[in-house]
Amino acid sequence: MSETATFRLHVNGTERVVEGAWVGESLLYVLRERLGLPGAKNACEQGECGSCSVLLDGTLVCACLVLGASAAEREVVTVEGLPNGDGDLTDVQQAFIDEGAVQCGFCTPGLIVTVHDLLERNPSPSDLELREAISGNLCRCTGYGRILAAAQAVVAERSGSGRSQRETSA
Amino acid sequence: MNGPVVLPQSIDETLASLQETPGATILAGGTDLMVAVNAGTHRPESVVSLARVSELRSWRRDGDDVVVGACVTYTEMEHGELAALVPALCQAARTIGSPQIRNAATIGGNLGTASPAGDTLPVLAALDAVIEIRGPAGTRSVPVLEFVTGVKKTVLEPGELVTAVRLPVLRGPQEFLKVGTRNAMVISVVMAALVVDLDGHTVRLGLGSVAPVPVRAREAEVFLEGQVDWAGVGNGRVRVADASAFAGFGELAATATAPIDDHRSTAAYRRHAVSVCARRAVERAFS
Secondary structure: OOOOEEEEEEEOOEEEEEEEEOOOOEHHHHHHHHOOOOOOOOOOOOOOOOOOEEEEOOEEEEHHHOEHHHHOOOEEEOHHHOOOOOOOOOHHHHHHHHOOOOOOOOOHHHHHHHHHHHHHHOOOOOHHHHHHHOOOOOOOOOOOHHHHHHHHHHHHHHOOOOHHHHHHHO | OOOOEEOOOOHHHHHHHHHHOOOOEEEOOOOOHHHHHHHOOOOOOOEEEOOOOHHHOOEEEEOOEEEEEOOOEHHHHHOHHHHHHOHHHHHHHHOOOOHHHHHHOEHHHHHHHOOOOOOOHHHHHHOOOEEEEEEOOEEEEEEHHHHEEEOOEEOOOOOOEEEEEEEEOOOOOEEEEEEOOOOOOOOOOEEEEEEEEOOOOEEEEEEEOOOOOOEEOHHHHHHHHOOEOHHHOOOOOOOEOOOHHHHHHHHHHHOOOOOOOOOOOOHHHHHHHHHHHHHHHHHHHOO
16 A cells, blocks of 8 residues: 555635545546535546646646646636636636537536636637637537637627627617 | 655755655656556556756757756747747647647656657757756766657666756758647657758758657758758758759658557558658748
8 A cells, every 4th residue: 555645735715635645646536536626527537638627826737637746735726716706607607608508518617717718818819719729628519619609709798899798888 | 754746846856856765756747647647557656746846947048059948848839939949849839739738748748758659759859959867876968869769768767857958049940740630639640840950051850650769861861951052041041953852852751760550540651641741841941
């Protein structure tokens, strides 16, 4: 029996202690199975699908490819911790619902985190930049059209040319 | 007292950790290692993580060279000044994995894994990159073609660490081409990296995924160097006397390979793809 790891994680602004972890446990496993944060999904476990996308010190990564203990003392943000103002949902989450970008929903949390990350760095991405940004997130239901539409709706909304702004200013 | 996962803060501390825990697995970006751990094919007893070794995470100019720290990520190679100094490295970085993978994966990790399909390796071969290594016996520098000794095998001894990659900054066009089954998230079937050195009057072609180790197409290089009007190099553009030399270059490049049939491709297709990629690379560079 190999030695176990005990370490502290900063997750969604809260300090969490992980005790007795197996040395090889991924951050994804720690989040889901030890810390009760099932938002990041476990699918391919090899970085191919993007459904476990989280922010690690503000950088978008696949949580399945991060060794849990090596994330000690670093800032982890999961889909549960994205800034949502006073509401229950972030503007990206709301846009996914409004545009019908969610079907089975398994890829959705990863895509939400990815779109948030993109729009933080690039508030007005071109279509190509948007497509490249989500190239690491596989969706087998939607064909991506409505996901792209949702992201574009957020871009429009945040820049003040979106539907609700137009309606309220009319 | 450290647990089984050690997080050193410096190269010196890393080397000390490797001495204290013989057999420890070195963890860089995790994009190869964690795939094996998740699949249960690698079960580490102890891990030395490079996550906090900030001195491995930067690059610098050093005279006519750039020295790229082992933990510089592909995302960092894709953009900015480093991308402009070593365009083929930037192009290779852009083809790798997904944004999530490029944010995590490192050049040192690509070397440590030493996969035949390692995407930076043909670029490093074309540039005659030198791998800087530190270990218990001190520092040593190894040319990349000597560093990789076989499929996932390197000259690294126990306790040694790749600290940086030294690359020349060259004047002249550089190209990177890769064949795979799609554009994102793909393991390469064939790679070709072309570097033209207008001052040294050399053409260098590195090839990947076509042999157990990255290779150089020496015969093709010498052939094309003989076709180039080096005296006409003035504005950074170079010409060859006869455009049919491009196809000849491609055919000679294919003879430098030792590909295999596997689940990703056949040896015959790989040879054909090398000739096409090499030809396209020089057509782009010399047009």
